[in-house]
Amino acid sequence: MHESGDRWAVILCDVDAGSTKGGPSNVRDHWLSVLAAQWPDHPPPLFIDRRHGQIAARLVESYCFAAVTAGLTPLVLGGDHATTYFAYSGVRQAVKATPDLVHLDAHHDAWPAENITNYSFTRHLRRQGVVVDSRGVREEWPAGVSSRRPERESDLVYLSIDVDVLDPQVLSAVSFPVPIGARGPSTNMEWLDSQLNDAVAGRRVVAADIVEWVPMAAPDPGADVVGGVLSSVLRLPVPDGGDVTIQPGRSHAH
Numbered sequence: 001m002h003e004s005g006d007r008w009a010v011i012l013c014d015v016d017a018g019s020t021k022g023g024p025s026n027v028r029d030h031w032l033s034v035l036a037a038q039w040p041d042h043p044p045p046l047f048i049d050r051r052h053g054q055i056a057a058r059l060v061e062s063y064c065f066a067a068v069t070a071g072l073t074p075l076v077l078g079g080d081h082a083t084t085y086f087a088y089s090g091v092r093q094a095v096k097a098t099p100d101l102v103h104l105d106a107h108h109d110a111w112p113a114e115n116i117t118n119y120s121f122t123r124h125l126r127r128q129g130v131v132v133d134s135r136g137v138r139e140e141w142p143a144g145v146s147s148r149r150p151e152r153e154s155d156l157v158y159l160s161i162d163v164d165v166l167d168p169q170v171l172s173a174v175s176f177p178v179p180i181g182a183r184g185p186s187t188n189m190e191w192l193d194s195q196l197n198d199a200v201a202g203r204r205v206v207a208a209d210i211v212e213w214v215p216m217a218a219p220d221p222g223a224d225v226v227g228g229v230l231s232s233v234l235r236l237p238v239p240d241g242g243d244v245t246i247q248p249g250r251s252h253a254h
């Protein structure tokens, strides 16, 4: 049971998860088990799966737009990291503002690519003026992209968690694990918790996602760990006043 449970609209997304491209997968079933274990009274999820093909991304965008407009906070579970681009886009349109993106990931996802992919989506968002605060990155940055943490610009924040940000010794069921180097930091659950709490301090969470879990990529799917990540998000404090959503702009003209 989570006090803030009724603020969320849950979208369960099995669109890629970075591994097998064709055919059904069991990501959805793994996520349903995690939900049942961590959040028994969770709201009914909307399902989007890979068989929706090219419209899957637009469904994510539309649903996030609709959820925010209805006064809810989208919580996107599953999918690869390109999913975040479309979820963010729907949220941004609904709040009529440009929330900062706090991006927890072993990868910067800022590689140059014309298409929006799981390895280029932050580059596309940066180009559109979004403040992308990437934390936990353990790969070299491409030329021309600053690795420096940006200043906050918005009191609205979108949280995106690529579960590969965790130390592979904590969770190995991901497509592209990156070991913790000699320089650290050790990205364990305590680290994740403190990053999330720092990210939300003094501002409103407009949406969150947990992406890139590939349960079949390792002998141990790591459902307990992913459940812990979900629980950390659900535990995040709701700002004073409890109203975490943004009223859509209303015209007073008649």
Ligand SMILES: [Mn+2]
Pocket: 081, 105, 107, 109, 118, 162, 212
């Ligand atoms: Mn990523």
